Amino acid sequence: MSDENRETQLYELEALESVLRENKLTKTNDWSDENVEIEGIIEVGFDSISDPKVTLEGTSKSGEPFSVPLDILPPIRLKFHLPKDYPSSSSPRLELQSYWMNEKQMLMCQDELKKICEENMMMGVLFLCYQGIIDLIDQMPTRIIKLNEAHILAKNEESIESLKKKILGKGEEAAEEHFANTLFDCEVCYDSLMGSKCIKFQPCAHVFCKSCTFDYYRSVAKGVVSKAMQCLAEGCKSEAPQNIVKEALGDELYSKYEGIMLEKAIREMDDTVECPRENCQKVAYVTDRERHLAECSYCQFSFCNLCKQTFHGVSSCKWKKGDKERLVKDWQEGDENTKAEMCRQFGGAKNVEVLVERFLNEEWLDSNSKPCPKCSVSIEKNEGCHKMHCTKCDTYFCWLCNAALDKEDPYKHFQGDGTCSGRLFEGVHHFMEDDEEEVFEMAFDDGSDYESDDSADFDIEAQLEDWLEEEGHFDDGPDGLRGFDAGD
């Protein structure tokens, strides 16, 4: 009798497995061992009754209420244990497991299962139990799960948060499975295909077949227009997940496409400029804003972002004649388009402003300062005699004729019978002397305090000085004079 029961049980389970979808019937012990009573789990899913929509409600531990829409009711697990004398003279032992059912629903289900077993004595009842649960849940009037009332909460040490997480995970799984087993019409090829061969875009929920989607993405990646991989529906802006694009294009085409899109994105950013080399013109990064150092990511050309020539370190830009004037004029008087183009060319409005300001300064310096005869740095004289000293390269020179002077005795130049002889203080005015207009005109030669021989004030370009100090390019010499460290 027992052998016969075993055979009947295995036959019932085989039939059940073929009726249920994949992986819905799980063995929890070895069914081939005749000494062990068969145990297993049936997963009862509800993807066939996804209407009306399900909402998961509750209050979290912190007292915050939540309400989450679910596509499908999370499945219920039906654990079964088949005694040796099932089905001939006993019923299976059944246990229900659910993350979401409340006490009342649980009792209703248990009663239903009991009833089914009693009404079908001596018969295989597992499928009837499975169907019974689905029918019962289907009759449930509302689809709102009040998670705080869940049966499992009272019984277990499960927290509401972890329970919510589990339900959402299960819900997603169930929804995915439901999608995979639903038939869709692809609006591109007009084929009808199972969801498993389709892609559902988010958040639009448009569905197209994988084959069309992949063909389209390959066509886009090989085309001339670099555009984002979007949903295939007219006007829809949903973007495809990266893994889908990757799968569609394959490694080689994907990395090529990615490179093009990255370059496109970078071009729209502020920190990048175009490489000035005519046969390159790829994306270059401004790597050091202070020094305007830019480097091409492709050909590694390091250039000055201002004058677009090879990077020249601390030396000032060498502009072609007229370029500076044109740039200042374009920025001050140009229309929106001109300005936008300039921003693009120099990597942002800030850079152009720096440049314009620098040119305006230079213009001012040109008319108010003189270059050191050795290092060309602009030096403004605001007081004192005409014997100048450049703190940058430690050179003495004459303000009048711009000649470099003898370090040992710079005053010799103003003696003897040279062109500057006797003119050490020429044109140097005392305060409150002469008429005001003249004082104003000669403001930069104004030397009320010429008691100090060596009182010329040097104005080296501020930015340069900052940088040199920052980077430690100046060494403070023993005599306190700051000398330029040419070794760097």
Added chain:
Amino acid sequence: MSATRRLQKELGDLKNCGVKAYENVECEETNLLKWTVLLLPDKEPYNKGAFKVGITFPVDYPFKPPKVTFETKIYHPNVDEEGKFCLPIVTAENWKPATKTEQVMMALLSLINEPEPSHPIRADVAEEFQKDNKKFMKTAEEHTRKHAEKRPE
């Protein structure tokens, strides 16, 4: 090849859609990739005639957009003398594989019915449309009478 099935279905749909704005949807006997459609705008000054539109589908349709041109001359700010025009829905940048020829035809019809003088292809016609609409209407109507096809009964 997905193009054949798709084109056959689209051709059938377009022929039987019952929209009065276009008729005589035909494709070349030996080439499913070449269609002609007779466009029937319902607004003045184009509602006195019919305009033949040629549609050429690329081999990799629907992954690339079709090329659409007027084969009948039309006096319109957005259509040039050779019948070319700029319709965003069929540009390489905006094209989507699920876009149907019917949608393209509807977009073209609305461009013809409601000219966009701010994005003209023929600047002179656009200027006339804006500054001397009366003259524009007259010229366009005459042009339609002279060049357009007869509207089917």
